[in-house]
Amino acid sequence: MISRENIEKHFPGLEEGLYEELLQQGEMVHVKAGETLLRFGETIRSIILITGGLVKLYRADEHGTEFFLYNLEAGQACSLSMVCAVQHERSELMALALTDTDILKVPLSSMESWMKVYPSWYRFVLTSYRERFEEVLRTVDAIAFRQMDDRLEDYLRRQIELLGNPLRITHQDIARDLNSSREVISRLLKKMEEKDILHVERQAIYLH
Amino acid sequence: MISRENIEKHFPGLEEGLYEELLQQGEMVHVKAGETLLRFGETIRSIILITGGLVKLYRADEHGTEFFLYNLEAGQACSLSMVCAVQHERSELMALALTDTDILKVPLSSMESWMKVYPSWYRFVLTSYRERFEEVLRTVDAIAFRQMDDRLEDYLRRQIELLGNPLRITHQDIARDLNSSREVISRLLKKMEEKDILHVERQAIYLH
């Protein structure tokens, strides 16, 4: 359901007129858990704002190997879509709905005019972009400077922050996100369990 | 020397009025090779446009270990400075002048008003940002999916593209950029020499 309240709640601090425009020009789309929102190489046709649910953004190589970058939740925007949209560029990332997700699609054409008229939009766009950039930099830090056990703990904390404790996920899926292998993740989880950092059950990780 | 021609040459396609503003409000600063333009955690006070020379952007961890991200040359902008500047954010990166470098510093205050008035500025900012984002994503790919020999070859090609053939650099410095060790780089270079990909001399790498 597209509603003024919903948008105001998730995207506070915008101008009155901008809320009106978002309502008029935006199109609300519901995406089911597991569906792909954006594929690598796909031409971006609209700006995507998340109004509910959880989306995972990841990179994939030519063999289909994946690498998790960051999540987007309600109140955030696919900044790639905003910036690529300007020149009808293609997506560099894959986006997958982790839960049922509601998105507000805004046509590209709005972007440029809003940029001029609404300072809050301009700030929103640049802030989103900066935040995403920082997340990717944190990812670079992780793979460049840190080891698997460390990265795994960080990953679990971030996921639990978003999805709740316990985290319902298989070792295989964690391995895919971290570009590791199931065996390695299982072994590391067991070590962390021995250190009393967490408790592992089938399909569930309880962080202490 | 700050000159209209210089700016027009490196930043083509902007509006007349914007060139005037850049001249009036910009401050030309010369930075010597080896000097640091931006330190991690430093508050960003102005937008930085490169009008000459070569700058290296890198990430560093708490132990001072470095990791090369990308270079900026004339005609490019420190996109971090543009986006961080909006909210007086701190720098996430280190920037080092590799050669003598000329930069045009523009006060933050100009940013918001130009964004409204000059569509070309808005496009320039978003395009810069997207390009930098893509470079960082390429870096993520490299460390996530590829091995050292591959990354080294890629690194050498990119550096030679910018700095010319032969590349004058020590193995130690390459190792620092790639977060590897000198011995590993030396050995890989030797292997590449055997494969006739390049020729190694003291402080110089000739790519075939």
Add this chain to the structure above:
DNA sequence: TGCTCTTTGTGACTTTCATCACCTGATAAA
């Protein structure tokens, strides 16, 4: 010419992590 510093070469060893093979136990479907 000799001395020193920087850069590079090299063997031996270690660590981290991926891979393989195979097993156990839980869950669900037939």
Add this chain to the structure above:
DNA sequence: TTTATCAGGTGATGAAAGTCACAAAGAGCA
């Protein structure tokens, strides 16, 4: 209830790359 499938456990092995120790070669300079 039996069987198939999926999640997870575990030892053995190997490859990539980091570390250590030390040698050698070039460059600069006194």
